[in-house]
Amino acid sequence: MKNLYNTLFLNTKFFYYLAIIALLFVVGFFAPIFFDIAKILLFILVALTFIDIFLLYNIKEGVSLKRFLPERLSNGDDNKISLEFKSFYAFSINLKVIEELPHQFQKRDFFFKLKLDNQKEKTIHYDLKPNERGVYDFGNVNVYTSSPLQLATKKYVLGDEIQLKCYPSFLRLQEFDIKGFTSTSSYGAKKTRRIGHSLEFEQIKEYVSGDDIRTLNWKATAKRNQLMVNQYVEEKSQSVYSIIDKGRVMQMSFEGLTLLDYAVNATLAISNVVLKKQDKVGMLSFSKKLEDWVVSERRNSQMNLISESLYNIKTDFSESDFSKLYAVVKRKITQRSLLIIYTNFETMDGLKRQLPYLRALAKNHLLLIVFFKNTELNTLINKKVETVEDLYDTVIAEKFMYEKKQIVNELKKYGIQSVLTEPGNLTGNTINKYLDIKSRGLF
Secondary structure (H helix, E strand, O other): OOOOOOEEEOOOOHHHHHHHHHHHHHOOOHEEEEEHHHHHHHHHHHHHHHHHHHHOOOOOOOOEEEEOOOOOOOOOOOOEEEEEEEEOOOOOOEEEEEEOOOOOHHOOOEEEEEEEOOOOOEEEEEEEEOOOOOEEEEEEEEEEEOOOOOOEEEEEEEEEEEEEEEOOOOHHHHHHHHHHHHHOOOOOOOOOOEEEEEEEEEEEOOOOOOOHHHEEOHHHHHHOOOOOEEEEOOOOOOOOEEEEEOHHHOOEEEEEEEEEHOOOHHHHHHHHHHOOOOOEEEEEEOOOOEEEEEEEEOOOOOHHHHHHHHOOOOOOOOOOHHHHHHHHHHOOOOOOOEEEEEEEOOOOHHHHHHHHHHHHHHHHEEEEEEEEOOHHHHHHHHHOOOOOOHHHHHHHHHHHHHHHHHHHHHHHOOOOEEEEEEEEHHHHHHHHHHHHHOOOOOO
């Protein structure tokens, strides 16, 4: 731990008293009695200042600090930081604490003031809310200590410099776990076996009214001289892939976070829910090329793999290549899976450029497109119209909002599932959609 004890400052009170004494010296030229009073006061001020300095520097280690930081920061969430101070002085002291925060927070006036009684401890807490993933460098804690006289100040530089990594939002995972299991909880309900159409064969049985005629086994029918059907059981572990568009369309910012960060946070949360639901989960990101590939699995280390991959995702501000996404997915994901694509379409033209690739993906997989409402348009729509310019703004905003709804209908026409959501509700709405899809047995 780094500690500097030899830094001395004179308080503003000292200079305030000194200014008053200087004024008395000036008055003393006209009234000699004030000159004598000024000399006495100056002597007292200097004496008290030396006494104050002696009190502060008589103890080498007058203040100690324990700083409690999390092992890692959670992006977009309030992260709790604690500072525990202990005084070794025999009198009460006043502290001004300046924390050297990482440059990402852009806070230059972040300080606390507190009073610490003799031989006592006190803990202060504060929250930090990072808005971007990456490495955060915490500096020292500068503690300015003064006695009750408050004429001099002793500076302590405490705390070690430390680096913390900021990961996608993991503090809210438990909250979404609860939502995931209360939304479609089977506790207290009778479990029934669902007959599905997966590749997991169970048995050949006699045809009864209501069986799917597409499952007729003609060889067995010929041997038994009666209709026989194949029976399949629903696969217990389905594959779910989160696919994050990291092109320039995801750089729009809402409430301090980009759409890319919202998608990253949602991917971490839904991956946790998918694993708890006994499905396999994987992810990838794409723009000009596909990166951050994590093959869908259901294992204990899967969340760590996904978290590390999400931590490194950054945009290249390029136009996203959906054709390359289709080509790689077709080659690498051979089992029918749920593909959750986080992207953004502002206009129908933007959708139609990519629609052929989305339709091709939907032929072999269940496709869920997650895109965003532009909540800032609501301000323009609800704005009181006073001028012709205001009217134009309102009409254009309503047009863009209407196009978003048209995009949902266009996707639905081709059997593509979609979620149109506000950025702040992205995680909850995506999880609810996944639970709905799973409960309906769509994949």
